[in-house]
Amino acid sequence: MTDCIFCKIINREIPSYPVYEDDEVYAFLDITQTTKGHTLVIPKKHVVDLFEYDDILASSLFSRIPKIARGLEQAFPEMKGLNLINNNKELAYQTVFHSHIHLIPRYSTEDDFSITFKNNAENYTTEKMAEVANSIKEAIENGK
Ligand code: 5GP
Ligand code: ZN
Numbered sequence: 018m019t020d021c022i023f024c025k026i027i028n029r030e031i032p033s034y035p036v037y038e039d040d041e042v043y044a045f046l047d048i049t050q051t052t053k054g055h056t057l058v059i060p061k062k063h064v065v066d067l068f069e070y071d072d073i074l075a076s077s078l079f080s081r082i083p084k085i086a087r088g089l090e091q092a093f094p095e096m097k098g099l100n101l102i103n104n105n106k107e108l109a110y111q112t113v114f115h116s117h118i119h120l121i122p123r124y125s126t127e128d129d130f131s132i133t134f135k136n137n138a139e140n141y142t143t144e145k146m147a148e149v150a151n152s153i154k155e156a157i158e159n160g161k
Pocket of ligand 1: 034046047049
């Protein structure tokens, strides 16, 4: 796609710091380096977000993640953990609309990444949980 910053990075029209590349996938350092080694893994095919993936694209992209993760671990033995983040759509903090997975190495509780999930379990009865699960399950079964 002509106006996409990540397509331009794949095509070397914009410089980047590559860490992995094959026919389907490109991985490079995120410019912000939230923590050392913060890496973006992207499909070479331009897709906006996860909702556009088919099974083949999903397996080609996600199958590369463990070896890139192990590369980070070996490069930085002081790494103590790794967060994968995938933002989809503006509300969910997506800012570049060529789908990408963030690999964010973690070094300590004091590093520059944090994520918190509120626990709303008290608002969900067992019936409500079953209803929510069933609506998702049925949608998956009826989907493509
Ligand atoms: P999002 O917010 O969409 O999940 O993540 C987009 C990421 O792309 C951000 O973390 C941002 O730092 C990164 N980014 C944006 N422009 C560039 C660029 O030109 N080069 C690199 N390497 N990363 C970029
Ligand atoms: Zn693109």
